[in-house]
Amino acid sequence: MMVNNMSKKRILLVDDEPGFTRLLRLVLPRYEICEENDSRRAVATAQSFHPDLILLDVIMPDMDGGTVAAKIREDKSLRNVPIVFLTAVVSEKEVANQGTIGGFPFLAKPVTKEKLVECINHHLGD
Amino acid sequence: MRHEPIRVLLIGDDPLGAEQMRLLLDGSSEGEFAMEVAPRLAAGLDRLSAGDIDFVVLDLNLPDCRAGDAVMRLRQCAPRIPVVVLMSPEEGEVAGQTLERGASGCLVRGRLSWQALLRAVLCADTREPIDPALAEEHRRLALLLDNIPDRVFFKDEKGRFLKVNVSLANRFLLDNPRQAIGKTDFDLFTEKHAESAVADEQEVIRSGLPIVGKVEKETLRDGRIFWALTTKMPLRDEKGQIVGIFGISHDITELKRAELAVRDSEERYNRLLDSVADYVYTVEMDGGTVLSTNHGHGCVAVTGYSADEFKSDSTLWYRVIHPEDRQLVVSSVQKIVETGIPVSIEHRIICKDGSIRWVRNKQAPRHDGAGRLTAYDGLISDISERKHAEDLLRDANARLRVVLDDLTKSHEELKATQLQLIQIEKSQLASELAAGVAHEVKNPLAILQMGIQFFAEQPTIERETADSVLHEMREAVERANAVIEDLLIFSSAREFTMRESSVSALIEETLRLVRPGLAMSGIKIVTNLDPNLPACRMDPSKMEQVFANVISNASHAMPSGGTLTITAISKKLGSGDVNFEQGDRSGRRLRQGDTVVLIEICDTGTGIPADKLARVFDPFFTTKKTGKGKGLGLSVSKKIIDLHEGDISIANVHGGGSKVTIVLPIAAPRDDG
Numbered sequence: 131m132m133v134n135n136m137s138k139k140r141i142l143l144v145d146d147e148p149g150f151t152r153l154l155r156l157v158l159p160r161y162e163i164c165e166e167n168d169s170r171r172a173v174a175t176a177q178s179f180h181p182d183l184i185l186l187d188v189i190m191p192d193m194d195g196g197t198v199a200a201k202i203r204e205d206k207s208l209r210n211v212p213i214v215f216l217t218a219v220v221s222e223k224e225v226a227n228q229g230t231i232g233g234f235p236f237l238a239k240p241v242t243k244e245k246l247v248e249c250i251n252h253h254l255g256d
Numbered sequence: 257m258r259h260e261p262i263r264v265l266l267i268g269d270d271p272l273g274a275e276q277m278r279l280l281l282d283g284s285s286e287g288e289f290a291m292e293v294a295p296r297l298a299a300g301l302d303r304l305s306a307g308d309i310d311f312v313v314l315d316l317n318l319p320d321c322r323a324g325d326a327v328m329r330l331r332q333c334a335p336r337i338p339v340v341v342l343m344s345p346e347e348g349e350v351a352g353q354t355l356e357r358g359a360s361g362c363l364v365r366g367r368l369s370w371q372a373l374l375r376a377v378l379c380a381d382t383r384e385p386i387d388p389a390l391a392e393e394h395r396r397l398a399l400l401l402d403n404i405p406d407r408v409f410f411k412d413e414k415g416r417f418l419k420v421n422v423s424l425a426n427r428f429l430l431d432n433p434r435q436a437i438g439k440t441d442f443d444l445f446t447e448k449h450a451e452s453a454v455a456d457e458q459e460v461i462r463s464g465l466p467i468v469g470k471v472e473k474e475t476l477r478d479g480r481i482f483w484a485l486t487t488k489m490p491l492r493d494e495k496g497q498i499v500g501i502f503g504i505s506h507d508i509t510e511l512k513r514a515e516l517a518v519r520d521s522e523e524r525y526n527r528l529l530d531s532v533a534d535y536v537y538t539v540e541m542d543g544g545t546v547l548s549t550n551h552g553h554g555c556v557a558v559t560g561y562s563a564d565e566f567k568s569d570s571t572l573w574y575r576v577i578h579p580e581d582r583q584l585v586v587s588s589v590q591k592i593v594e595t596g597i598p599v600s601i602e603h604r605i606i607c608k609d610g611s612i613r614w615v616r617n618k619q620a621p622r623h624d625g626a627g628r629l630t631a632y633d634g635l636i637s638d639i640s641e642r643k644h645a646e647d648l649l650r651d652a653n654a655r656l657r658v659v660l661d662d663l664t665k666s667h668e669e670l671k672a673t674q675l676q677l678i679q680i681e682k683s684q685l686a687s688e689l690a691a692g693v694a695h696e697v698k699n700p701l702a703i704l705q706m707g708i709q710f711f712a713e714q715p716t717i718e719r720e721t722a723d724s725v726l727h728e729m730r731e732a733v734e735r736a737n738a739v740i741e742d743l744l745i746f747s748s749a750r751e752f753t754m755r756e757s758s759v760s761a762l763i764e765e766t767l768r769l770v771r772p773g774l775a776m777s778g779i780k781i782v783t784n785l786d787p788n789l790p791a792c793r794m795d796p797s798k799m800e801q802v803f804a805n806v807i808s809n810a811s812h813a814m815p816s817g818g819t820l821t822i823t824a825i826s827k828k829l830g831s832g833d834v835n836f837e838q839g840d841r842s843g844r845r846l847r848q849g850d851t852v853v854l855i856e857i858c859d860t861g862t863g864i865p866a867d868k869l870a871r872v873f874d875p876f877f878t879t880k881k882t883g884k885g886k887g888l889g890l891s892v893s894k895k896i897i898d899l900h901e902g903d904i905s906i907a908n909v910h911g912g913g914s915k916v917t918i919v920l921p922i923a924a925p926r927d928d929g
Contacts, residue, residue: 153703153710156710219691219696238698239699239702240704243706
């Protein structure tokens with residue numbers, strides 16, 4: 131879905147939990163959020179949506195987040211889009227250490243809105 | 257048997273007597289008789305001179321003569337013809353006189369008997385007029401010969417029997433002694449015996465010396481064997497010439513048999529004695545000193561020394577004991593002397609040939625009435641064989657022990673390795689599990705978090721939006737809860753309440769709950785549940801969870817409808833029915849031959865990709881694309897089945913779809929109910 135709205139940044143949210151993606155979209159009305167629940171379609175959706183940021187779940191059926199991230203990076207047009215993992219399988223301690231997963235920054239679920247916004251703004255360069 | 261009748265002349269005028277005689281003679285079975293009657297002696301004598309009368313019956317009451325004279329006259333005229341007098345019971349004296357004058361016998365009127373007649377006739381001496389005294393002596397001799405059990409015989413110089421007695425006749429199964437006359441030993445005995453007997457007799461005749469008291473073994477022609485003590489003497493005529501032999505033979509068969517039996521018994525006893533390898537000995541004592549030692553013959557077999565050698569050498573017994581064991585033997589003897597208690601020791605001896613053997617020496621004391629030790633008896637048994645066998649056994653045992661130790665060690669090592677493997681697996685599993693649980697719980701939590709955020713921020717919320725957010729939140733809570741629940745089961749932290757119940761009933765119950773939902777999805781249900789299924793021990797609610805899980809998977813595999821087939825039967829496990837590789841690591845196994853309940857749940861859905869089949873029971877594994885229900889699912893079901901000591905497996909079905917096979921053991925009969 132291509133909406134040309136310069137005031138809103140576009141975020142692609144790839145997560146197999148529709149409940150989660152839906153709620154997240156409700157909670158972040160300031161951004162234009164595209165929900166993708168099928169990891170296999172993530173790359174194609176990214177190519178057509180042209181997100182400014184991609185939030186990526188790690189544990190997903192069919193294709194996990196790491197593979198999706200790699201595929202996204204393979205695409206020239208998407209090479210520079212910031213990717214942040216949003217994952218349940220890390221502890222807050224690990225987040226505090228500010229490490230990376232596979233070279234990508236990450237956030238731990240469950241995540242507060244404040245943290246999310248802070249992270250998004252950071253990577254959007256605001 | 258004569259062809260002519262025997263002619264009898266009755267001299268007498270008593271018609272009654274004549275009649276009686278005639279009756280007697282007619283009734284005989286001895287032969288045919290012809291009787292003539294002469295009323296007076298004169299007539300009788302005339303008749304006799306004609307010649308062919310065999311014997312005379314003389315009535316004592318003759319008209320013309322006195323009986324005695326009549327007998328004399330008859331004897332003079334016809335000396336070869338026996339005369340038998342016919343008397344009345346009261347005429348005994350007269351009859352006696354006639355006997356003295358030469359009558360052969362008497363017949364008593366009214367008591368006419370064949371035996372008397374026959375005896376009189378057959379035994380009559382017909383050659384000469386008889387001297388009464390001689391006749392009496394002859395009678396006595398005949399009595400003796402015919403009644404004694406010894407066998408008496410007279411033979412001529414050619415060995416032919418002249419006379420035998422009744423006993424001999426009986427021995428040879430002859431009807432009467434006269435049948436032996438003219439026969440020889442060759443007719444009665446075997447040739448071998450006869451030859452030997454004849455040789456003896458010839459010697460007697462030649463030398464004139466008797467053979468007295470010779471023990472002979474008689475073998476008769478019919479095979480019977482007797483033993484006899486025989487005396488043979490030369491038979492001389494009036495001139496003193498040896499004309500034959502006579503002999504007497506005393507039967508000693510029984511005696512001989514007894515003698516042989518005794519000898520046999522002795523021989524057996526001696527053989528037994530010789531074969532006894534043990535040997536007994538007796539030591540006689542007074543106070544503490546040895547008076548004498550007596551070693552039985554068994555000593556030879558055990559020691560090589562004979563009883564005599566022990567007897568003649570008073571210290572031999574000590575030297576025979578192995579030097580290292582002598583103290584033991586001596587102190588055991590001392591103990592017997594002191595305490596009087598039987599003792600059994602084992603020690604070595606040095607045999608005559610120098611070899612060393614082990615023996616058991618059992619010593620038992622003997623006491624007199626006052627309680628003093630008088631002797632002790634010993635029994636020495638050769639136990640070398642046993643000792644050798646013991647040694648071999650000990651060696652074998654030791655070797656076995658070494659092998660056993662090795663095996664035990666290997667077993668321990670194997671167990672340790674197995675434990676390690678289990679630990680590794682568990683830790684792998686644990687980390688997988690932890691990751692999975694984290695995921696399954698944190699996602700709902702994330703939803704809750706977003707939901708809370710939503711309600712906290714929006715000042716006014718559309719009813720519809722609020723409802724849907726709350727809905728998501730509630731579902732999230734339930735999901736998280738369900739996952740924790742599954743996790744607890746998966747870790748077996750929960751208790752199972754086992755009951756014996758029927759699987760068929762449980763499946764029916766589960767279907768009842770899901771039927772409406774299945775119907776709505778266009779899924780047809782086909783069941784084949786044996787109503788008489790043997791009971792299984794199970795936790796019904798957990799088992800229901802399993803069935804619900806499997807049915808739910810099946811229905812998800814048929815999103816556009818299909819057929820769900822459930823069968824439950826009992827059977828005996830065959831070799832192809834259970835995949836032993838998948839068995840529980842704790843060792844519980846379903847074995848071939850076990851009776852089980854077999855449940856199959858088939859769908860006509862998409863089937864499971866081959867590469868995913870192996871991982872189907874892994875925790876958090878799912879082939880579902882998105883959304884809810886991504887719980888522990890089959891891994892929990894497998895855990896539940898494992899805890900029920902059963903088995904669960906999945907395979908694809910020809911023609912599309914999958915089949916889940918669950919095997920449960922039937923409840924064994926329990927005494928405690």
